[in-house]
Amino acid sequence: MTFPVVGMVGGGQLARMTHEAGIPLGIRFKLLSDTPQDSAAQVVSEVVVGDYRDLGTLRAFAQGCDVITFDHEHVPTEHLRALEADGIPVRPGPGALVHAQDKGVMRAALDRIGIPCPRHRIVTDPADVGRFAAEGDGFPVVLKTVRGGYDGKGVWVVRDEAGAADPFKAGVPVLAEEKVDFARELAANVVRSPHGQAVAYPVVESQQVNGVCDTVIAPAPGLSEELSAEAQRMALTIAEQLDVTGHLAVELFETRDGRLLVNELAMRPHNSGHWTQDGAVTSQFANHLRAVLDLPLGDPRPRAPWTVMVNVLGGDYPDMYSAYLHCMARDPQLKIHMYGKDVKPGRKVGHVTTYGDDLAEVLDRARHAAGYLRGTITE
């Protein structure tokens, strides 16, 4: 048998769902996981428990893998270059991945290739934040550490210089950005192979609650054909220009005056693409695998007029399984995706998807199920 071995670094839910998508392909899937209890480690046969920050561990893990890919963006760039020097294909490669690791590098690259972003620059201290504000429309200003943030962490909205001290305490460069007056957030998900083939999923609307993705609607309701094509074009351009291989999620602001600005990039399967598991011909996980293996990509088109994904966050009730009875009986078409994680308040522990012809009904079903699983809806 000449079926390849894919090594995935990181044992979170993205690796769990990538393994699920890889089973039909007949490939071997190896996991480097922080602990044996991690979400993906619970369901994968070949698990190496170790620290991805240790080059020796990474090198030993990569032995016998045909390609290395990632559940997260935290592997040090120099380690990835060392793996490449060892002759192991790393997808996405370190030269691409750095744009998802460092927001300063990302903004500079997007400026260079002409992709519109919020007004931004690296700031050095609170007084410099004041100058940045004065250069534009004043406060509020968004401050982000260039590395290490996710799901709202490492991000501050500050209303004056006095409130701008915290972000500088970590000793990491700080990026200042205008606070965009957006109408809504969108995401453009594309997948690109080393061969240069690329596919674009329908552009989705992504609704955040407290900085965490809550609801994704595919396709984005009421989005004009022009803006939809523009968002896909932006994502495809970024993928090509930054030489991304695998899945690329481009988080976008749709401004009230009808422009698109890039918020964030992720170079891995992404929460805004989870709907594809049940709503697209080929899921983002399957296409990510096909891309990192340089196989022809699968059809990204939707299978239903509307698909909705709602995240399931941990609530006060640790026993989500007993909620299955109600949710499954109420909605036999509901798709539940749980990650095997302990329930902690506010933690992403799963998601649900629904699909159908009527958006209001599809949205209601997904929200009801997610709320019932969390425990905020009890009837």
Added chain:
Amino acid sequence: MTFPVVGMVGGGQLARMTHEAGIPLGIRFKLLSDTPQDSAAQVVSEVVVGDYRDLGTLRAFAQGCDVITFDHEHVPTEHLRALEADGIPVRPGPGALVHAQDKGVMRAALDRIGIPCPRHRIVTDPADVGRFAAEGDGFPVVLKTVRGGYDGKGVWVVRDEAGAADPFKAGVPVLAEEKVDFARELAANVVRSPHGQAVAYPVVESQQVNGVCDTVIAPAPGLSEELSAEAQRMALTIAEQLDVTGHLAVELFETRDGRLLVNELAMRPHNSGHWTQDGAVTSQFANHLRAVLDLPLGDPRPRAPWTVMVNVLGGDYPDMYSAYLHCMARDPQLKIHMYGKDVKPGRKVGHVTTYGDDLAEVLDRARHAAGYLRGTITE
């Protein structure tokens, strides 16, 4: 967390695909596998390697499982009764499963509950086969060992008494059946939970080549609503009357004069239901798990007008992976499901599914892909 542990006995592709379907449910999946290389053992985290014919092995495996279910029907009935006596739910239970293990018991039960079958009786020797033939329309007669047959093994079509010696050599009771002059073969797949809820999938047409399932078309083309409903009613009646829990496949003959006769029963996910992975709202594997866990069952309805499944058999070329390039590039909607098995001529090593609006086109795409993977089509 109170998520249950499902123990599955047998490491074949059915267990592999059941695990795949169980990942989103967040359950724990434990496998009892003959070897660490078995199809499912390659992709499951918790694998016990051992012999299912050994009660001590089974008992140790069942420790800590909330329910035991099966990839195959070969576990001795008395072992299952012992597990039940230990307090472990076994689904389907031994009282039901014996009907899928012993064709003599199955025929007697179907006669008792009034389900039409081919004319049949247990025969004792070649001369008795001659008498059986004379009681009906004469030879040919079909002989089956009541236990141990599958995929055409343990089945003989005999044209005279002299040719009827072989089946008696195994020392297992032999069932004689009329050779039905069928127009085609159908399968009615249903799933039933301990609670008594049941769902019926669309009735499919199943095409065999050399006694092995080759192509499944969902729904069965041109099947009248009356016969379709009759087939579903038969399967639901069998599930209820035999107290089946989990998936039940009822293989049927559609006779040239428009009757339905039961050929075989299988109490596990079944080759005739593989199309549901990509073609139904809820796959047979997901519904089997929901049933054995006594959860509400998922919607069995199709997602496309036509879905076709074609098995991929081993051919002369062991390297199927390199065929992915052609197959995926030619048909971006194609779904490949490989089992991680070494290629041997004639061995089932995977299947493909396609779906769409036009049956001829859907069928052509699936057959092309399966043939290309096998190596019988090279362009």
